[in-house]
Amino acid sequence: MSRAVVIRSGGLGDFLLTLPLLARLQADGRAVHLVTRHAWHQLIALDGLADGFTDIDSARFASLWSNAMPDLAAVFADAEVFCLLPDPDGTLQRAVCRLGATAFRRIDARPAAPPHAALRILLDSGLSAEPDVLTTSHLRRPVPPDETTTGRPAVLWIHPGSGAAAKNADPEWFAESAKQFLAQGGTSVTISFGAADEAVAPLLTRCFAAAGVPFEVVQPPTVTALRTALASRATAFLGNDTGVTHLAAALAIPTEAVFLATNPDIWGPVGETVTITDLRTDGIWKEQ
Structure with missing residues (x-):
């Protein structure tokens, strides 16, 4: 199974607009490792949208910007990385590539013009968008629909x-x-x-x-x-x-x-x- 790492910070609404990407990657048969805020991971922990998690606010993730990167190779090795963080000088890209990432995709997390942000994320990821991408609810709700x-x-x-x-x-x-x-x-x-x-x-x-x-x-x-x-x-x-x-x-x-x-x-x-x-x-x- 191929691997994907999605790096996403930001507010709650920004994170939820990333769910179509997580769902699409899993539908394509990829194991998805999510790097995000702990609260956002907890929010979707029971929905099966991520197979692994790293806290974006942790010292572990911050170690990417140091010379000592003790255990992140297991996260990034042989994985395609989808990054929704600013990386203007390429520091993050170089770090994950040193750890064995096979590709690094920069995704515009704050588009200034249409299409919709969820569509933009998919397009920047090199993925096509299903017709119902904006009308699909991705979180489980254990109550009758009507x-x-x-x-x-x-x-x-x-x-x-x-x-x-x-x-x-x-x-x-x-x-x-x-x-x-x-x-x-x-x-x-x-x-x-x-x-x-x-x-x-x-x-x-x-x-x-x-x-x-x-x-x-x-x-x-x-x-x-x-x-x-x-x-x-x-x-x-x-x-x-x-x-x-x-x-x-x-x-x-x-x-x-x-x-x-x-x-x-x-x-x-x-x-x-x-x-x-x-x-x-x-x-x-x-x-x-």
Whole structure:
């Protein structure tokens, strides 16, 4: 069996856009070793998308930049390397090639123009893209696919923040969307906040109170716990362009992703049931 090593850091959404590459490599019969953050590996540990793991933040990986590389030869020997890290002077490429890598592919992790980032990753990897690459959810969700017909409560999960204020829809818009969900027969609304959402939480609370919309706040302590909570509770998801929105889509939860600054043609969530809502007021994507 041929071997592949995928090196990927970045945020949760960036990592999840790499799942089509992992799935494709395995479908092609390769053993995949994943070099990434420990939390991201834990997130997909039960999905069979990687056969081995190295923590990208570990001293072990950092040893690539030293003269002593004690045990990484077992990772890179006879492997094709797919690198989504910046390597402007080729230091990383030279290091892994000294350890026996057969090829080193540089992949543009932050494309500034279409096609979609997941497609760009595959193309830069020298791989073709299947027609359903952007509509396939890669994470397992141990619940029936049609929850409403099994008597499961209809729960809308909202994540109203993101890593940048320019990406965030108005809290009043989220409150109105939640009100419509409940008016149409929804059972309840769950809200989660991220570490960067301190300014969003009080304003959103006031807007929901003014709209008469009850909600429950859930704050899972880890991304793996977040995945479990989403998979077990949410029958629908609404959020900005952020990692939690990408996670919901990857779990095949019907997802409405709100875009104000980033271009969904590049950064839209990958999943089976994704709706893009464009809330720009000037028709310009301000960020890539």
